[in-house]
Amino acid sequence: MNKRDEALRRLEEFALKLLEQIENKQPPYMEIPSRTLSNTVWDPERKMLLLGPAKFRRELFDMKEARKFMQTVLMLKLLVQAIREGVYPTIRDLYYHGKHTIEFIDHLGRKQKENTWDEQTESNAVLQDIEVATGLLREEMGISADVKGKMVGPIIVRSRGYEIDCTRMGEGAFGLPPNPDDLEIVKIEATYVLCVEKDAIFQRLNREEFWKRENCILITAKGMPDRATRRMLRRLWEEYKLPVYILTDADPYGWYIYSVYKSGSIALSYESERLACPGAKFIGLTTSDIIEYRISDEYVIAATDRDIKRATELMKYPWFQSPHWQKELKLFLKLKKKVEIEALSTHGFKFLHDYIIDKIHHGKFID
Amino acid sequence: MNKRDEALRRLEEFALKLLEQIENKQPPYMEIPSRTLSNTVWDPERKMLLLGPAKFRRELFDMKEARKFMQTVLMLKLLVQAIREGVYPTIRDLYYHGKHTIEFIDHLGRKQKENTWDEQTESNAVLQDIEVATGLLREEMGISADVKGKMVGPIIVRSRGYEIDCTRMGEGAFGLPPNPDDLEIVKIEATYVLCVEKDAIFQRLNREEFWKRENCILITAKGMPDRATRRMLRRLWEEYKLPVYILTDADPYGWYIYSVYKSGSIALSYESERLACPGAKFIGLTTSDIIEYRISDEYVIAATDRDIKRATELMKYPWFQSPHWQKELKLFLKLKKKVEIEALSTHGFKFLHDYIIDKIHHGKFID
16 A cells, blocks of 8 residues: 555545544544644654643634534545546645535525635644544645755665656755655665755755765755655664754754754644754854854844844744753854855855864754 | 866956066956847847847956956956855855955055945945856856756756756655756757646646656755756756746746746846756646636636736736737736636546646647
8 A cells, every 4th residue: 555545544534533533423523633832742853843641622613613614524525636636636626625604594595605715724623633533634635736856876766656766866866755755765875954045055065075075964944944855864864864954044943943853843843743853953053163173253234123033932942942042042142143154265265164074073053 | 178177267367468568568358248128139040138248347457447457356266266165155155255454555655545436335335247258157166056946757867976857856855956057968859848837736746756757957046046947947948958848827937937937037148058048848827728728617716916017017018029928918908817726626636637638738838
């Protein structure tokens, strides 16, 4: 049974429970884990934000939940339909295909109209409910999404029967599929994974064959990571125990990107269990690097109010509580200076390589 | 001689002219085509905005141009250095590596300081000057940049000796290199190229094997196209005479994306000669499609003031002067409605395929 069929089976199982209730003349309800902040728990051992044990009941015969009940069943139907039809809709396709007006006669005999949903936020919310209720990610259901991730280096994967050797992409790269779980990893010879924030830096390092020199897998998601890239990174760390190093600009936005890779986002903690990569280590740039690597003031950028605000927020996150991070964030708030990766080029075009190697091989990273 | 060495030769040639002038005790100058709006000419035959014949002289002994003269020579040095060192810097690397303070004694014996450049706009401007003066694109010099383009379908390319068969990417894709001119096209069996605005639609069509069914090359740049994707599309159209079809949302932003693929941007007309794809045809969505494909009002989005402003601008562009486009833009300004590609899913998840095939095979496109 392939993975999408397995997802189909679990979606049908979820729906069958409702059918059983109806056949047994019980008021239909579904049990859904709460995606509320109060049910979001930091697990210090696994170093992840996870959903807690709280669940709620969505009942058809509850005026406050009836519309959402209808929406959840509609979304279930759409998901099952897509798998059966062999198509790979986006969440926006689901929204449009499911959007229509229901006409019905109410208990007083009046003709009524009700939209299935008006906004995509509504259809997205019930999709998330189904994800947490079934323990399936949307990717496993075959939902398509934007993919930003690219990868090169000593790894061979198989997709739809084709073997893809990521050492043989030349100056191009392998663009990740929407669901990296569908990739069979045939062979890995890399000793670590280097994940860079900036696409242009990825291009440089690929063309300069950094991954060959270092025998590493090079990966990027061009800024804020998409789910596919996060899932791929997680798999490399979890299944192959590869060390994962993240390289970003020295600014709160870069550090936030690191934290999304490492621990996920607070709003979507239910994804973390599958998408977060708590073993990821940060190799810079940090504010200390400005001093450590003698980046003079003319290459430094003044922090904006937004940077300051974001850094203050980061200081409160559970995964920024280590003394090392607290020291860095305080230093940033004191100096109010940020630096781009490219500023390393003030020491010559090749200094970027030296920097990364120094950081990784001398253990100069933050956990 | 590989292509980068050829670029090196032309950069050195440009620099040698200056050296000759100095050795001949002439005041050094360089001749640079004007990148001004008044020197931007619409060529109705080639259907492109091109740079006109106007050139200007940048002279060292001209107080207004002396600093820019210095910057241009500095940029020349950096470009030559990068090729000789075998590195592939980004424009931001060039900015940082070139940024420093020159100290000198002026004609009155006073110590003076002058920054090579303060902002990246300055270093970018002289890079553009060198591009137009030498007729080389930055890509040919090996400058790295963000790459958004992905490609799948019946095309085999060679990069750094590796053959990459874009029918064998499974659910992934081939991520284009920064300079598609470095790709040797080994074999093409496609009958046309389908370029889609949205990455998620690209993912869907790839997974649903639309390109196999239609024997076409599928390409995306995820929104506003980057230079690499534009260059790749241009090559497929120019060198292989493949019809190119563009699919975007029905809104002025989508149409603008189409126009960038087709004709480039007014501000950077000098690139058009190499990056524009004047043969590209637009297969929708158009405002008429709302009526033609019976997309009911509940799936339609109200146009914003910005949409209206942009549509009014588009109406003035030379490449939107055809009666067909003028009719469409007027209809948009009248109805003030826009529609997303995904709205086609109201007719079923598979309707997207039917739509594209109908548009292409029944010639329902705009030139």
